[in-house]
Amino acid sequence: MSLPAFAELLERLVFTPGRAGKLALLRGWFAGQPDPDRGIGLAALAGELVLRTAKPALLRELVAARTDPTLFALSYDYVGDLAETIALLWPEAAGPARPAPRLAEVVAALEAAPRAEIPGLIAGWLDALDAGGRLALIKLVTGGLRVGAAGRLARLALAAWAGVEVAAIEEVWHGVAPPYEALFRWLEGRGPRPDPAGAPVFRPLMLAHPLEEREAAALDPAEWCAEWKWDGIRVQLTGGPGGARLWSRSGEDISAAFPEIVAATGFHAVLDGELLVVRGAEVAPFSELQQRLNRKSVTPRLQREFPVAVRLYDLLFEGEEDLRPRPFAERRARLEAWFARNRPARMELSPLIPFGSMEELARLRAEARAAAIEGLMLKRRDSAYLAGRVKGLWWKWKRDPLTLDCVLMYAQRGHGKRSSFYSDYTFGVWKEGELVPVGKAYSGYTDEELLWLDRWIREHTVARFGPVREVEKALVLEVAFDAAQRSSRHKSGFALRFPRIARIRRDKPAAEADGIEAVAALVAEAGAAPA
């Protein structure tokens, strides 16, 4: 009965907003399902299941042969989604139900069957399933499986279920393949750790803790190296006999979206760096890099318009030699020497920033205004490269946030523990006598402030749209954010990076909140980034 069980898992994942809830659902799946079905389900959720897919038009033909066209049209009109309409409408045979197919059976049959037999196979499975199972099957065979469980979440759930660090799973993940039986054997203590051998694998990244101003003053400058914190995406590059790969911070393989970087990885090494859009000596703001993110492939035009490069931070492996246990200062020297010898295209060193005192460093941080710089990174000279966020070794010292006084416009209820609280806020600034929304925030406030805001919103509601309330334009919120960017996708013409509620300004009349020109003044200049 694994396909109905998989359908139930999918359904629950779609309706469960919280991460903790999704993790619990996935743990239940790994614990309760047999091999190879649980591994196939894992692959499907992690986006690693490659199936010969059927076209939606085929499903439409199948259902058309079994239903009245008028009733189909009325149903489709009501439901609004083709896959769901077909799943709900598919006629159920009277009499004893046939056994539902197993997930593994569906995948194997799709692999092996001649093309002409596919429609009959799919129809047979649909006959044996209930509505939930039919929807899951249709999504599976049309390649339309989209749930909020990306690979990282699935691996976190695997780690929690098996009681191991997620880093341990990430290290072997790219050396195992669906249905992951060797991986499950290892996690259940029934087999050896899968050996990725020559295959390129992702090594979990070392992360930094945020640093406060007063903590910074206490650091001994002699013990620390400083470099810019670039506002791109953190990546890992692996090159070797098994091929080259580009990984995201969470271990997703993003090689296909950045073929020019992979093409430049003709060496045998593992590098840590920041992926950025770079034109000549100028680093473009994050919003330009966004044009290249979350794509399965890339067009030559996009490659031309948004040229990417990697600023290198660290050298993890040189050839087969694992440098991660070595101190940062030594790795940095190895990186510089390696870079001088290899000079790979589309890569450059992220420079170290010389400084004599913490005051001097604080001044450099305060003066850095370029859009591509988020702040500073401080790395202890003697720090080994360790997976995850280890306290006291690496610090990120972000620039002071920018702030704007905005007016609360709409509020929406949250989920889980916040499900009864209006905790998501849309706020705006003045433009020609009217408020235009500039962003949404759902963090930054204390529990007491949340209670107060929730009460204020209920008492000042002027309209309701489903879960959203429009409020009187009377409350000023001081909103903190990392950067302001121009954006054609937002009505106001601007987008804010990481906005959060800094303070509730009960003292300030709404009419005195900021105007759109204040946002424009905070948009950082592109370029001018120290190389």
Added chain:
Amino acid sequence: MPPHPDTWLRVTEAGLYCEPGGFFVDPLRAVERAVITHAHSDHARPGHAHVLATAETLALMRERLGEERAGRAQQALRYGEALTVNGVRLWLRPAGHVLGSAQVCLEWRGARAVVSGDYKRRPDPTCPPFEPERCDVFVTEATFALPVFRHPPAEQEIARLLRSVALFPERTHVIGCYALGKAQRLIALLRAAGWDRPIPLHGALARLCALYERLGVPLGPLPPATVAEKEKLAGAIVLAPPAAIADRWARRLAEPLPCLASGWMRVRQRARQGGVELPLVISDHADWPELLATCEEVQAPEVWITHGREEALIHALAQRGIHGRALHLVGRGEEEGE
């Protein structure tokens, strides 16, 4: 030749009116004489002078509307017991919708019409099952009259709920449901599935559950879901009106996992409105196959449709040689239940 029902059963502004009998069925505003199919508020309105219904429906109306507004004179009629009103023979048959729900069967000079009210054909431990009555005109609802609406067995949905409770044992599963019928059916289904723990209730559900018990439907322990008992609410299944499950009332619950029991939950887009995390497809209305099977079973050449998705039902009835007609009765809930 018996008179066609459309000559003596008419749609008026106040609702369906039996002219020779001088009474309305489920009138939309206060009238002199009303026959009431069941106690949901879109069928049982306040202020009628004379009300005829099953004893259970009358008791539920008194509980909800108060003694004064539930009809100045109330007359109870047992299922199957016939009465003649100004020459019109009148009797009631179970509709299987909620406790006390009845179809109103009318016969005038050899012509027979059945006004079914709301009904379902699934077994329901809290009320007697629907009994088909052969007739010339069958008056039906069409709440779920699209072939996409096929309710799964309710037991299967309860099993899904209990699996979720096992997976999230520290959270409160709070089920949004209407106070009359759905709440009691859910409780009875849970009891039948072996859930014998107390089922804490939102205050709005307590009185009708107590009345169901007095009318002979055992429901087991149903404590109030009060703030004082907060620690007992972790891991519990709690019932509340749909509007309460994501609002301030729910703050007393332990990381509430909002569920909603309704036939509408069959369609994802409907289920996703309002933050439901576990949609349960449990309905007290007939689904598409039940509607069609019932219309065929009563052998009526003509079916009148009070409210809902008439177009699809008329189309499907025509293919079966049955003439369908939309009455466009206003004031009937688009929402299921009440």
